[in-house]
């Protein structure tokens with residue numbers, strides 16, 4: 001199947017680590033120009049090199065998705081470099097598992113800033129251009145936590161649910177301009193090697209130390225397909241939604257979580 005992505009201009013936020021890395025590498029095999037918009041420039045450069053070694057065309061633009069000026073500058077540089085923006089993948093996310101009543105306000109604020117404001121900022125900044133060119137694909141990475149709630153992830157889940165509701169609304173508002181807006185919800189998807197996670201990755205935080213092989217094995221039993229996710233599982237669906245093969249799909253939320261949620 002020809003996905004016809006060659007020559008397109010794609011932005012992947014948080015493309016330096018784990019799922020974002022998988023998405024960048026999956027695009028690299030399909031021929032578009034890719035901007036890795038990550039706050040961790042060093043890690044993002046490593047992924048750009050991997051993508052370019054695969055024959056891709058990836059560049060890094062250091063970006064903080066929570067900072068409107070930084071996001072605006074990233075969109076401007078993308079337009080200068082590639083002349084257009086066809087696809088935005090809102091992939092950056094962050095959470096710290098903790099009971100709601102035990103969580104400090106600083107963690108809620110970080111979760112809201114990254115998981116919700118980050119998506120609002122990046123989406124807004126590409127829209128004038130996408131509306132003018134009457135073409136665009138926006139794919140946001142949410143979470144099954146945003147569909148059904150998750151123990152110890154109250155505010156993270158709230159933000160991810162917000163991303164789903166916002167995307168459905170945008171799909172209704174933007175369809176007339178040829179813009180598709182969809183959401184992908186991964187299940188638990190660990191980096192396949194420590195080098196695949198940046199220093200700011202959730203998987204380098206103290207939270208991750210509890211994910212021993214035994215805990216992972218137990219978690220996998222909650223998934224009907226009896227395994228945890230791989231970045232490539234999520235990336236395959238993102239690349240499909242970014243292509244014109246999926247041009248009649250909008251406002252949808254797709255879980256890539258081995259059947260963990262069925263909605």
Ligand SMILES: NC(=O)c1ccc[n+]([C@@H]2O[C@H](COP(=O)([O-])OP(=O)(O)OC[C@H]3O[C@@H](n4cnc5c(N)ncnc54)[C@H](O)[C@@H]3O)[C@@H](O)[C@H]2O)c1
Nearest residue numbers: 014016017018019039040064065092093143188189201202
């Ligand atoms: N991995 C999972 O199990 C899982 C499950 C459900 C949903 N998700 C969602 O999938 C997405 C990717 O998850 P992951 O595990 O690959 O994340 P990760 O923590 O491994 O990587 C996040 C990336 O975002 C970058 N980043 C952090 N803050 C940033 C900022 N302010 N501006 C720009 N870049 C920033 C980091 O440098 C890093 O490269 C997230 O939205 C996450 O919520 C992940």
